[in-house]
Amino acid sequence: MGQRDAGATRARILAAAVTEFAAHGHSGGRIDRIAKDAGSNVRMIYAYYGNKSGLFDAALSDAIRRMADEVPPRPTELPAWVGELFDFHQRQPEVLRICLWAQLERPEAASEPLETYLAKVESLQQQASPVIGAVDLLVIIYAVAQAWQLAPVGLLSADGSASHETRRAAAVEAITRLLA
Amino acid sequence: MGQRDAGATRARILAAAVTEFAAHGHSGGRIDRIAKDAGSNVRMIYAYYGNKSGLFDAALSDAIRRMADEVPPRPTELPAWVGELFDFHQRQPEVLRICLWAQLERPEAASEPLETYLAKVESLQQQASPVIGAVDLLVIIYAVAQAWQLAPVGLLSADGSASHETRRAAAVEAITRLLA
DNA sequence: CCTAAGTAAGTATCTATTTACTTATAGGCT
DNA sequence: AGCCTATAAGTAAATAGATACTTACTTAGG
Numbered sequence A, B: 001m002g003q004r005d006a007g008a009t010r011a012r013i014l015a016a017a018v019t020e021f022a023a024h025g026h027s028g029g030r031i032d033r034i035a036k037d038a039g040s041n042v043r044m045i046y047a048y049y050g051n052k053s054g055l056f057d058a059a060l061s062d063a064i065r066r067m068a069d070e071v072p073p074r075p076t077e078l079p080a081w082v083g084e085l086f087d088f089h090q091r092q093p094e095v096l097r098i099c100l101w102a103q104l105e106r107p108e109a110a111s112e113p114l115e116t117y118l119a120k121v122e123s124l125q126q127q128a129s130p131v132i133g134a135v136d137l138l139v140i141i142y143a144v145a146q147a148w149q150l151a152p153v154g155l156l157s158a159d160g161s162a163s164h165e166t167r168r169a170a171a172v173e174a175i176t177r178l179l180a
Numbered sequence C: 001c002c003t004a005a006g007t008a009a010g011t012a013t014c015t016a017t018t019t020a021c022t023t024a025t026a027g028g029c030t
Numbered sequence D: 001a002g003c004c005t006a007t008a009a010g011t012a013a014a015t016a017g018a019t020a021c022t023t024a025c026t027t028a029g030g
Helices: A006-028 A031-037 A042-049 A052-070 A078-091 A093-105 A114-127 A134-150 A153-157 A164-179 B006-028 B031-037 B042-049 B052-070 B078-091 B093-105 B114-127 B134-150 B153-157 B164-179
Strands: none
Touching (some): A006 A093, A031 A052, A078 A093, A093 A134, A093 B006, A114 A134, A114 B153, A134 A164, A134 B134, A134 B153, A134 B164, A153 B114, A153 B134, A164 B134, B006 B031, B006 B093, B031 B042, B031 B052, B042 B052, B052 B093, B078 B093, B078 B134, B078 B164, B093 B134
16 A cells, blocks of 8 residues: 555544544534645545534544543442543543534434443442432533533633642542442 | 614524524524524624624623523532522523533633632632532532533433433432532 | 614625546456 | 556545625614
């Protein structure tokens, strides 16, 4: 293979799409920018992904898969898992951003890779309580891990003494108390 | 005042803008639709709000103010407050949606009405603990109250026995345990 | 009758998608 | 091996429809 490698081009387009859509969303994302950023051409995007929405969905799935791979659930150590999720979102804000865009702009696409979530629910059954069921527990864990990414920047910067570590500790502590 | 009432037109435009931007965001929102929906004209939007971003910011501020008015903080009864926030988001999903859009598309605008938040932080000082400070506590409370709106619909529908009440109870219980 | 409120019809730009074309490369055939 | 060719990979330019924003005009009402 020389300069023509379909798989590599496909992958470069997908990577560029994740970046673009994470930054600007489906509606704000620009096909031209993605093509340029991928060192490819608009035509190739349509050849490989059909249309803008197809590309967005592919980018979303890729991001979700990456998160599931990098931070696998640890049903017996939920506080530790929250800490890892917190770190992940700090390290790769792109993933949460693209998920949020999807939730707002294409809710039907957002729950496509559902097995990923359902498997986690299964494994959480043990930790659930009568008042907080397994699904709700998972929902709360995700919410706490993402909480600081969703807060307005002005509010966070108001807390001068805060740091990555203190916030992480707060998230972990919150889930610890939740399970006590 | 007859058919020509500047204040009323302004208000109708703003209301239509909140609806439109909550549904489609800044980038996806359409000026023409807002004008039509408000029973007014594109020109008036520019006369009153300058440009699209000006209108979006006004809509955002209006939504935030509405939430602050309807669900004032109750520093000494945080679990109850979470319950009310949960109800509010269920009742008026528009507000959370427009805040999320702002966070993604115009983060600088999202923290404009900052006093609203800072006042709440002040009042939370009493409830804070060494490991979870006042700001972090507020961040977590917001996150839990919104959690179910951010979860993929497919995940929620997987839980057949869940209802508004059981979820609300889970949110309240989570904050109760957090403060124990 | 003058000013502010309102209307209708542009305009210039942008943007997703297509069409028509060029070139590399794998694999059969001699 | 070396040529030939079908096909996949790639490019550039056009198109058709939106869309934010303006200009030029009309009308209500104090």
